[in-house]
Amino acid sequence: MNKIHLLLLLILVLIFSCKKGGHTIPRKTTGAINSISVIIDDQLWNGEVGDSIRNKFASPVIGLPQEEPLFTINQYPVKLMEGFMTDSRNIIVVKKGEKNNFEIKKDQYASPQNVFHISGKTGGDIITIIEKHNPEIIQKIRQTEIEECQRINKKALLDPKIITNKFHINLEVPTSYDYVLQKENFIWLKKEIVSGNTSLLIYQVPISAIEKGGNLVSNIIKIRDSIGGLYIHGKEPNTDLITEEAYAPYFFKIKMDGKKAYETKGTWELKNDFMSGPFINYAIIDEQHNRVLILEGFSYAPSKEKRDLMHELESIIKSVKIIK
Template sequence: MKKAHFLFFFVSLLLFSCKNNNDQIPRKSSGKINTISVVIDDQLWNGDIGDTIRNKFASPVIGLPQEEPLFNINQYPTKLLEGFMTDTRAIIVVKKAAENKFEIIKNQYASPQNVIHISGKTASDIIACIEKNSAQIIQIIKDGEIGESQRINEQSLINPTVIANKFQIEIKIPTGYSYVLQKSNFMWLKKEIIGGNNSLLIYQVPLNTIKKEGDLVSCIVKMRDSIGNMYISGKEPDTNMLTEEAYAPYLFKSSHYGRETFETKGTWQLNNDFMSGPFINYSIIDPDYNRILVLEGFCYAPSKDKRDLMHELEAIIKTVVIKKR
């Protein structure tokens, strides 16, 4: 009898322990890349608050030839804040409440996840909160989506040895990309997709190629056009790649592991040809190796949306780490 009681106690303790351990393990987040779940009642969604959310989080992505939204938005009423919807990586909860509040909670329902809570006494208060914090929210969600793409890519990577030896860098490139062209200071990798392809360029140029006291955009355009003229062309003669003149590129200054970096987004075209598409160019000032390290992604997909294709390339580029000299 005592043995039976002991066995019952032991099994109960084991089940209780397992339950507590399982409760501490967050669910794995899921969902399509660049998608937000917005939890808001229909009455607010169909008014000025909903318009503000759409204007901020579904605004056109810069640097693409056609308009595509920054994020896809799925709207759910507040009563559905449960079940599968709480597994998504990015959730924005908006409601009227007795106090104005803005809060970001990491991994509230699943992991990795960002849940943004916005509440206000009036519609004007809620709109003001969205306006004030939208840039921060967008950056947090974008970083999360880049991280998710990198996690997916890391499941299967190409051998990095050739790139590491040539450029003294570490970079995580998923399988599917293959080498198209290799030169002493230049490398081109490409992935074929249905209806087009994604390309990644890695090259280095002298430090004085970009003159900081001059017109930075012109310097970067001149640099990438010279590379396009040397290495990238269509099937016909005189069809080299160049920066499309009709749309001025966007330039952003940032820092990558402490190194000054210029991020340029725009569109490319083939000279004397009809091929074109978007590009993203990261020019990293690297005095340790007396160079500018350039990583550029571009795609050709005339019949497809290009936002997520460029997102994949940006996620790859942002894994680069320059080895210490």
């Protein structure tokens, strides 16, 4: 058997082994965090259908001081569907067809991947389908992007002992963060970036501090402002970190690690100073330990877009597991 025949045989064996039992080795998805590949012909993209897609999936992210799109959209004509676009984690395929249809295919071309197929008899039909299903599409994409960021973080994690011993939790914090301050019921970690930084706070308070009488949002804001007064200050006197009063924060009731939690998003500032930026605050009602576990992320990056910085902080916080 000559070398060419041997090489061909080895290739066939490799192909057979990959496909044996109907299984193939999936390609890995690529692309920046929070991006979508929209496969749609130019005629639809440049009309009302394209406007609807942009309005839904590139709408401003809530809680940021400047407008930034929810997702970065990259549009490609349908004829370019074959190729590198199929390696994107999130793909929306839009086209006219003989019937109105919406379908989600998981890992169709690569993994992990969401492919959303939208077809309609008319442009108006397509817009109706987008209007109906956009919340589901956004939820699935956001979850996929959180998981992708968590996968990246896991490549190099801080030793969890300090956080675990102090708060009885597992939290996946990448090694790009350093400890700034540690107190009995408080930890501050910070990551330095070009022209700024991002911070992660972990602390706990009694359940009665939040779920007592009065407004939940007001109670959460009072607590975070008191934490800023105790531990987070500017370089000048009387420059504590506080919640910006000019804009009401966004507030949601959610579940985290199977427990009731409150999500608050807004803008922080340093009192009597010019520094400011966005924050996300998660207050988890942990009845087993008779406490509210609070995990907060905030960033200071005056010359940089902040969407992906806050997304990384959210991904870290949502990795939390309370030890029973």
